[in-house]
Amino acid sequence: xxxxxxxxxxxxxxxxxxxxRNLYQIFLVLPDELNQGAAYRIFYFHVPSAMLxxxxxxxxxxxxxxxxxxKDFRWDxxxxxxxxxxxxxxxxxxxxxxxxxxxxWGVWWAWDARLTSALVLWLIGAGYLMLRRAxxxxxxxxxxxxxxxxxxxxxxxxxxxSIEWYRTQHPQPVLSMRSGGGMAPxxxxxxxxxxxxxxxxxxxxxxxxxxxxxxxxEVEALRRYAHAL
Amino acid sequence: xxxxxxxxxxxxxxxxxxxxxxxxAINASLAFxxxxxxxxxxxxxxxxxxxxxxxxxxxxxxxxxxxTLVLNRSFIxxxxxxxxxxxxxxxxxxxxxxxxxxxxxxxxxLAIEAACLPIFAVFYNVTLTREPGWLALVMVLATWAxxxxxxxxxxxxxxxRLRELMLPTLVYPMMIPALMxxxxxxxxxxxxxxxxxxxxxxxxxxxxxIIFTALAVTFVDTVLQG
Numbered sequence: 001x002x003x004x005x006x007x008x009x010x011x012x013x014x015x016x017x018x019x020x021r022n023l024y025q026i027f028l029v030l031p032d033e034l035n036q037g038a039a040y041r042i043f044y045f046h047v048p049s050a051m052l053x054x055x056x057x058x059x060x061x062x063x064x065x066x067x068x069x070x071k072d073f074r075w076d077x078x079x080x081x082x083x084x085x086x087x088x089x090x091x092x093x094x095x096x097x098x099x100x101x102x103x104x105w106g107v108w109w110a111w112d113a114r115l116t117s118a119l120v121l122w123l124i125g126a127g128y129l130m131l132r133r134a135x136x137x138x139x140x141x142x143x144x145x146x147x148x149x150x151x152x153x154x155x156x157x158x159x160x161x162s163i164e165w166y167r168t169q170h171p172q173p174v175l176s177m178r179s180g181g182g183m184a185p186x187x188x189x190x191x192x193x194x195x196x197x198x199x200x201x202x203x204x205x206x207x208x209x210x211x212x213x214x215x216x217x218e219v220e221a222l223r224r225y226a227h228a229l
Numbered sequence: 230x231x232x233x234x235x236x237x238x239x240x241x242x243x244x245x246x247x248x249x250x251x252x253x254a255i256n257a258s259l260a261f262x263x264x265x266x267x268x269x270x271x272x273x274x275x276x277x278x279x280x281x282x283x284x285x286x287x288x289x290x291x292x293x294x295x296x297t298l299v300l301n302r303s304f305i306x307x308x309x310x311x312x313x314x315x316x317x318x319x320x321x322x323x324x325x326x327x328x329x330x331x332x333x334x335x336x337x338x339l340a341i342e343a344a345c346l347p348i349f350a351v352f353y354n355v356t357l358t359r360e361p362g363w364l365a366l367v368m369v370l371a372t373w374a375x376x377x378x379x380x381x382x383x384x385x386x387x388x389x390r391l392r393e394l395m396l397p398t399l400v401y402p403m404m405i406p407a408l409m410x411x412x413x414x415x416x417x418x419x420x421x422x423x424x425x426x427x428x429x430x431x432x433x434x435x436x437x438x439i440i441f442t443a444l445a446v447t448f449v450d451t452v453l454q455g
Contacts, residue, residue, distance in 0.1 A: 068451060120402055120405055123398070123402040124402050124403070126398070127395075127398050127399040127402060130395055130398060130399075131385075131386075131389075131395065131399065134389050134390065134391045134395060135389060140388070143451060143452075143454075144385055144452060146451075147385060147448045147451055147452055148385065148399070150444065150448065151381070151403060151441075151444060151448075152403070154440060154441075154444065155402070155403050155405075155406065155441075158406040158433070158436070158437060158440070159405050159406050162406045162409055162410065162433050163409070165429060165433075166409055166413065
């Protein structure tokens with residue numbers, strides 16, 4: 001077992017324990033919220049996955065730029081892994097958001113500023129991953145997807161700000177609840193614990209994806225080598 | 230610098246010349262705009278007063294869909310006979326190549342939009358001449374935004390299989406801030422609301438133009454090499 005494996009399995013055990021503890025806390029210890037009843041519990045997954053999904057796209061940008069400067073495939077693997085995992089969290093953010101919206105707002109989808117930005121972000125991430133699938137040659141794939149990542153992340157930021165302006169200019173059909181702020185201390189702490197658990201999960205998934213990416217490249221190289229013989 | 234500008238001019242005039250000889254993209258794009266304008270008439274009640282509120286959105290949907298027909302082709306048309314390789318081997322920078330192509334597309338798109346505007350005004354009974362100067366500014370800024378994104382992604386996907394399938398998914402989400410600003414500004418201009426409160430959208434458009442022109446010029450060499 002290499003050091004990397006040890007870190008991987010150690011982190012996996014820690015994440016599993018922490019998630020179990022958080023689930024126990026969320027469902028069995030904490031009381032229902034005064035106005036929203038039991039539905040508020042979805043926020044323990046909704047808010048952390050939003051944070052992780054959104055920041056992930058920005059972090060992927062850093063690694064894409066690192067690839068463009070160094071041409072080291074490791075950075076490309078990390079950027080791809082982070083984008084994929086961010087997409088998972090973005091999806092979780094949107095699904096939990098619609099579930100909560102159905103109960104609290106009465107509609108599944110409200111075209112609220114945050115949900116809309118998340119959808120655009122998701123589409124940009126999907127474009128990035130589609131682009132990767134469409135290119136077979138590893139160098140071209142890394143180069144073009146790094147550029148796509150730069151354009152996508154910059155655009156995500158502009159989208160984020162302008163959708164906020166766009167939606168706030170129009171009368172909003174529903175109140176959007178900003179998290180934090182009015183939360184009780186016990187409830188807020190649990191949210192940060194769950195953020196930590198999901199962050200560990202994200203790191204685990206990214207490590208896994210990186211290893212797969214490296215192996216894929218090795219297999220492709222071997223195949224080309226065999227072909228050349 | 231003057232050499233750079235001459236190179237940009239050479240690429241732009243080459244593109245426009247070959248387009249005007251065949252008129253392939255411009256005809257297809259104009260016809261397609263008409264088709265979309267017709268389809269909208271089934272989707273909405275054209276007599277309703279809300280039509281004015283919707284008009285900005287409709288107009289820019291037409292421009293975005295018809296425009297990408299022109300934009301998508303801008304690098305692909307260089308693939309037959311290995312023209313792209315010749316262009317890359319020629320002593321001009323990627324930035325000059327990109328700007329030349331973008332300016333050529335920009336001129337074509339503006340021409341198509343200018344042809345669509347009166348048709349749109351007639352079909353949907355919308356007054357577009359309330360603030361012609363402001364409207365022209367919106368058109369110029371937003372069309373350049375669409376052009377930069379479209380031309381850049383045309384370069385990015387030029388060597389890809391599945392290119393036609395991928396481009397719309399890649400391009401439209403990238404255009405969202407510019408389209409949003411253009412839609413909002415056009416709506417304001419058509420309904421006659423005061424423009425002063427919406428100056429922010431001009432800033433969004435200008436910032437979008439500057440940021441993505443700079444990014445495209447920086448990265449076009451990376452995209453086209455190899």
